[in-house]
Amino acid sequence: MNRSFAESTARERLHDLLDAGSFEEILGPGARVVSPHLALLGVPSAFDDGVVVGRATLGGQPVLVAAQEGAFMGGGVGEVHGAKLVGLFQRALVEKPAAVLVLAESGGVRLHEANAGLIAVSEVMRALLDVRAQGIAVVMLIGGENGCFGGMGLIARCADVVVMSDIGRLSMSGPEVIESSHGVEEFDARDRALVWRTTGGKHRYLMGDCDVLVDDDVAAFRSAAIAALPGAHALSLESLEREHALLGARIADFGHCRDSADIWQAMGVHQPMAVAELDAQGVRDLQNDCAKELA
Amino acid sequence: MTDPTSMESLHFAFDGLHPRAQFVPILVGVVGSGNLEVLLEPLAGSGRCEIDIRTSARGFGAIWEAVARDFHSRHRLAGVAISINDMGATPAVVSLRLDQAAASLPATQACPTGAQP
Numbered sequence: 421m422n423r424s425f426a427e428s429t430a431r432e433r434l435h436d437l438l439d440a441g442s443f444e445e446i447l448g449p450g451a452r453v454v455s456p457h458l459a460l461l462g463v464p465s466a467f468d469d470g471v472v473v474g475r476a477t478l479g480g481q482p483v484l485v486a487a488q489e490g491a492f493m494g495g496g497v498g499e500v501h502g503a504k505l506v507g508l509f510q511r512a513l514v515e516k517p518a519a520v521l522v523l524a525e526s527g528g529v530r531l532h533e534a535n536a537g538l539i540a541v542s543e544v545m546r547a548l549l550d551v552r553a554q555g556i557a558v559v560m561l562i563g564g565e566n567g568c569f570g571g572m573g574l575i576a577r578c579a580d581v582v583v584m585s586d587i588g589r590l591s592m593s594g595p596e597v598i599e600s601s602h603g604v605e606e607f608d609a610r611d612r613a614l615v616w617r618t619t620g621g622k623h624r625y626l627m628g629d630c631d632v633l634v635d636d637d638v639a640a641f642r643s644a645a646i647a648a649l650p651g652a653h654a655l656s657l658e659s660l661e662r663e664h665a666l667l668g669a670r671i672a673d674f675g676h677c678r679d680s681a682d683i684w685q686a687m688g689v690h691q692p693m694a695v696a697e698l699d700a701q702g703v704r705d706l707q708n709d710c711a712k713e714l715a
Numbered sequence: 716m717t718d719p720t721s722m723e724s725l726h727f728a729f730d731g732l733h734p735r736a737q738f739v740p741i742l743v744g745v746v747g748s749g750n751l752e753v754l755l756e757p758l759a760g761s762g763r764c765e766i767d768i769r770t771s772a773r774g775f776g777a778i779w780e781a782v783a784r785d786f787h788s789r790h791r792l793a794g795v796a797i798s799i800n801d802m803g804a805t806p807a808v809v810s811l812r813l814d815q816a817a818a819s820l821p822a823t824q825a826c827p828t829g830a831q832p
Binding site: 429431448449459462463464465466470491492 | 721722745747750752770771798
């Protein structure tokens with residue numbers, strides 16, 4: 421099978437990612453749990469508020485799963501959208517699935533819903549961490565054309581395992597936000613090559629922010645998700661301190677770099693500008709080579 | 716309509732010919748720019764096809780009616796409720812989405828008289 425993850429809708433992704441016929445939707449479109457805010461602003465609602473949640477099996481194991489629809493309001497997290505994610509994580513505490521999967525595609529908070537969206541993002545983070553504290557793995561799958569930004573980027577980095585394609589992007593502030601707040605000299609949001617080598621899956625993988633890099637293929641995401649099911653990491657003070665030490669070392673090692681390509685060079689990549697041409701396997705090999713060289 | 720920000724709601728109902736077996740709700744399409752979602756649900760005990768539309772593009776009621784009539788003349792669904800959330804889709808896209816939704820329905824119930832109109 422070879423189906424582009426980026427070009428699929430949220431529902432198509434679920435259909436191809438999960439075990440055939442196993443998905444059972446919770447609060448499906450027929451329930452009409454829609455945004456209470458959008459209609460007041462003259463903006464059309466979606467019957468699922470842009471996120472599909474439910475239970476299924478993956479490789480025969482029970483999972484709870486959510487998929488954000490990037491084409492609806494850029495996957496923005498509104499009040500209902502966020503509440504569906506929170507409810508899914510809370511359900512995991514009761515059902516104890518093998519993992520909770522999130523097919524994340526979102527620009528972050530849905531600005532139409534402002535504070536309700538901001539609160540929703542923080543509630544999702546709390547619910548996610550409650551699930552991790554029970555030893556249940558939380559797995560993020562990022563490969564949609566809208567990327568994973570803002571509050572959703574923060575949520576993604578709370579997970580045990582992050583799987584990305586090279587098309588997928590992960591960051592806090594999106595390119596346009598950086599450009600409008602710091603100027604085009606700081607970051608040119610129209611420079612697609614710059615945007616992807618700063619926020620794209622390859623860079624996130626080389627930096628260790630993403631654990632698994634796959635090609636843009638739903639079947640590749642499925643294999644990676646199955647492999648990630650036993651991926652729960654202990655959530656402890658020690659693990660947080662290790663993470664902080666890692667981030668501190670990153671600033672010390674690469675804080676002077678002006679571009680991702682400079683970072684890759686400093687990591688031991690001999691031809692940093694050639695990274696853009698590599699497929700996922702090529703980048704995985706590259707990372708192995710760098711690790712060997714450093715060892 | 717006094718509120719310039721409000722969306723337009725439209726409703727059309729037709730007498731259908733082809734009743735459908737019970738089915739789980741079907742959703743096709745996405746509420747994205749120039750696109751729409753179409754939700755089909757069973758309308759128990761009714762020989763009608765009802766279409767509810769919420770659209771951000773106001774003032775196109777006559778065109779919506781023409782598209783709905785054209786769809787109904789081709790499928791003549793009975794016992795089906797169609798709900799649409801639209802974000803400015805063109806008539807051709809609306810027709811294609813409606814056809815996609817109709818194609819996802821289970822087969823027509825056997826006609827009691829055995830005759831297919």
